[in-house]
Amino acid sequence: MLSSFFRRIDPFAVFAVTVPLAIYLLTLAPSVTFFDSGEFITAIHSLGTAHSPGYPFFVNYAKPFTWLPFGSIAFRVNIATALSAAAACYGVYLLVMTLVAHDDSTDRAMSRYVARGCAMSAALAFAFSSRLWLQSNHDKPYPLVAFIVAVVFWALLRFRARYDKGEECPHYVYLGAFLCGLATGAHQTIVLMLPAFAWLILSRDWRLLGRIKEFLLAVSFGLLGFAIQLHMPVRALKNPLLNWGDPRTLDQFLWNLLRKGYPSDPPHRDAALLWQQMGAFNIPKEFTWVGIGLLVLGLVVSFRRQRDEVIAYFLGIATSLLVIVGYFNTQPDLIFLTEEFFTPLYLLSAVFMGVGLFWLLRRALANIAVEKLTSVPVKVLVGVFILLLPATICALNYYENDQHENYVAFDYASNTFRSLPQGTVLYTWGDSGAFPLWYLQGVERMRDDLDLLHTPHLVFRWYLDAFPHLFSRSMLRSVPESLQSAESALKMAVAEQIGSRPVFIDFSTRYSLPFNEYGMQQRGIAYQLVKGGSNTIYPPDLSVWSLYSARGYTSQMGFRDLDTGKAILIYAMGRLEGGETLLRAGYRSQGAEELRLAAAVAPELRGQVEQMLGAFGLR
Incomplete structure (x- = not known):
């Protein structure tokens, strides 16, 4: 019985999850980090409400990890994010295998093992992309949203496949609706994927629009998932440690949910700012230009038989850009925050890269004799080819994403x-x-x-x-x-x-x-x-x-992120200001020493230090 169980395990799927998780744990931040980290962890620890829109699903997802018997509370919450990111990588694997499952060449040159290898390669490429990696090693809700997007996409592909066989399986749609509602409690950017999901359903048969009962049931399941938002008013009555907006009343609940606490005046946009805003979605940065080539190839070959899936991908991109870039019109100094919103699109991009890699290998191995496919040299060559892109991306991003010493x-x-x-x-x-x-x-x-x-x-x-x-x-x-x-x-x-x-x-x-x-x-x-x-x-x-x-x-x-660099500069500026004050008060030796220490912490201040010393007649 046990041996039968292990034979059913897909080792490629296991590697698609465990390898990213191992790397994430090796590079995991050991404690609190900057930006929203301290606030999220405080909300999770107290089951409270974080900043608008509250993030109730992320709070409840990460809370059980605070009960782990090792590390600080911050470290335990960071583990929760690492696990959700590894799960998102499995989502890539699952989608690639679903899209290539009906390829008619897998019985010969392109065996199922090579197909699984391509799916694993896509999962690892996504795992080591700079954006997901940066989100995986400290507390962030975006990997959780990306995982849910993958599951919903897979469920709708299953719905389409069963519908083509004449089977009515609306439960896949109900599952997707429930997960979308639930995901609003992780981050509201899930709504940007709704047009893509709707296309996957309706493009199979537009007559589905007339099924009022199924439509109402799907909406009901969506509202059931959305009910996670009730966490905010319920917990507000208990006065948790962090209770942003105190959403115990309807007005305060809507104030938080609708992000009314963030009034802003969008800047006047010119071509340069628009280009900068568009650059927040940067596939070459995440996957290199080789990845772009595989993505284009995967989209082209998929368009022949899976046109609706490709259109859904582009719908997700178009909707995200229209809202994030077009509607938000983010100020220049905040554009970096919008980079995280595109994580689900990077996941889908990795999926089509896996499809492109699969097509390349199919072509390369099509004319090789069956007996040679099992030879060691061919296996090694195929393995290197499969792992080359994710290994390159990992090598490029490891140093900058290693936070295991980030205190x-x-x-x-x-x-x-x-x-x-x-x-x-x-x-x-x-x-x-x-x-x-x-x-x-x-x-x-x-x-x-x-x-x-x-x-x-x-x-x-x-x-x-x-x-x-x-x-x-x-x-x-x-x-x-x-x-x-x-x-x-x-x-x-x-x-x-x-x-x-x-x-x-x-x-x-x-x-x-x-x-x-x-x-x-x-x-x-x-x-x-x-x-x-x-x-x-x-x-x-x-x-x-x-x-x-x-x-x-x-x-x-x-x-180094923006605020990590600022914190280090604050230490130096504190020394610099103290040194200048001492010089003005007549404490020349102490003041000069403080300025020297400022330059030691932040060498970019050395010119300013020399100028200040010169103004007081010191070298």
């Missing part, structure tokens, strides 16, 4: 904590400056004596309600949200608190607003506001630098 965000947050005296109120500005602090305090229980306040949220009543000891009688409540700005709210809050406890701001807040009415003393990468001291120069407190962990900005880790 930058963890150390940045813990170093910030080391800068602050007991009972401090710290105002932050920017997600990456705030979210790692939320994680360390809320999940790892560091510095419970502090109040961490996110300046952009001070305009929202639901946020003030989360700090009743600070804002129950605050003047902030008397100003309507529509008339309040983050800048004025911050100034009002500081004025109310500075007389009773230490008030600090982080580096981003320091350079986002003028604080002419207060003096300022630097403590490492944080700044204490001093009431009535606007005309006094306060030398920086250098003692806190000795308390800092330096691994976050002195390691030779290859991985």
